[in-house]
Amino acid sequence: MRDVPLPVAAPVPAVPASGAAPRRCALLCGVLVLVTSCGWGTGDEGDGGLPGAPTGVTAAAGSATTVHVMWNTVDGVETYAVYRGGAVVKEVPASDRMVDITRLRPSTAYAFTVRARDADGRLGPHSREARATTPDASTDDSAPTRPTDVRARAAGSRAVQLTWAAARDDRGVVSYDIHQGGTKVHSVGGGQTAAVVTGLRAGTRYSFTVRARDAADNLSPASAVVRLTTPGSDDGRATAPTALHAASRRTDGAYHIDLTWVPPRTDGAVTEYQVHLDGRPATSLVYGGDAPRDRAEYSFYAGREAGVTHRVRIRARLADGTWGGFSAEREVTTGPPG
Structure with missing residues (x-):
């Protein structure tokens, strides 16, 4: 985890980051026709408590050496394993429902399946097979024009x-x-x-x-x-951290604010949070691959003066790159005055 200070100015909500957020993409040809792809749906129900088989698996050539594979989400899984034939070629987190398979051969037919893996490491059944054929390769140094x-x-x-x-x-x-x-x-x-x-x-x-x-x-x-x-309103409750607790601690003549909270239940782990102090962004924290799922904690410097009351709240950056809702705001005072 690294601590990255933020400027005081109000942030502009970011738009997509790694791992893409739960989305379903559909193609149109003349009129709007939705087809299954990176979507919300659920997989077939698994046997014996295993994850279900992902549904809606599609494959399409992206170039002479790549194929784009997509599928619908399966509830309650940790990762997806993408197979080419009988071998795993890619494993992605639950927040992803699409992947580009690279280093393929031109003019070759390929078949792909997807399996869901739960938190205990158990793999569900294979999805139905999706096939794609890569086009001919060509010596070409000229990129297409921009759309x-x-x-x-x-x-x-x-x-x-x-x-x-x-x-x-x-x-x-x-x-x-x-x-x-x-x-x-x-x-x-x-x-x-x-x-x-x-x-x-x-x-x-x-x-x-x-x-x-x-x-x-x-x-x-x-x-x-x-x-x-997008129209409508989002009150943010579904994407806000919960059970935020704030306490003051004195160390080496200065005060720190200790925070604990429960991360929001979203697809995949939340790896970035923003802390707002007294209505303004104060700091940002970014986790690596060990982002907490059940309970998170963080401490930051709050100055040397006692008896100062602060308001603090936090929010998470979601898998689609946008900021989720704010947690409930808490007040914390830096020790007894005097």
Whole structure:
């Protein structure tokens, strides 16, 4: 864990970070047609308490050497294992429902399945098989042009419809990568110029860009950023840390504030929190791979003066890169005055 000080100015809510948030992406061709992909649904019920088999598994070539695999979420799992044939080729956290399988052979047919793993390390059954064939390889040093005329409109409070004008390439565009903030959240075929991203939160501001990719894996510059706020409101209770407790402690002539809380129940572990002191951001803490799931704690410097009362609250950065709701605010006083 590292402690990163933040400026006093109010933060701009970030948009997508690692691991992407629970989303379901759907392709459009002429009219809007939703198809299963990185989605919310649940897997088939497992036997004997094992995780269910992921449903809605799809595979699509992203270039001559990559295939994009997607699936629906399975409740209560820790990780997903992606298989090519009988071998595991990738394992990802529960917050991810998509992955790019790389270093494949051009002009080759592949079959993929996905299995869910629970907190006890038990693997559920294989999903149904999804197949994809990579296109021919070509010697090509020219990247496609950037997609233009990118537009977005809300499709309800939890979804956004994106459209764009096709990019140009001397050998042809194989796929388009959709980025939410700085994170790739989906890939669609080169013949598509529209998609729907779901699993978003109401009343939240998002930004999207689109990039084109050719068979040689050359990637275009990003399109212009398109921004919008989903309609409705989100009171933040479902994504807020709970059971926040704050206490003052004196050490070496100075006061520190000790915090403990229960992390919000979201897909995957929460790895970043922001602490607000007296209504302003005071510090940020970032965990590595050992982010706490049941109980978190943190201490920070609060000055040398006794009898000062502070208000403190925290919030978590979610898997989709946006900030969750604030915890309840607590008051804490730096020891007895005098």
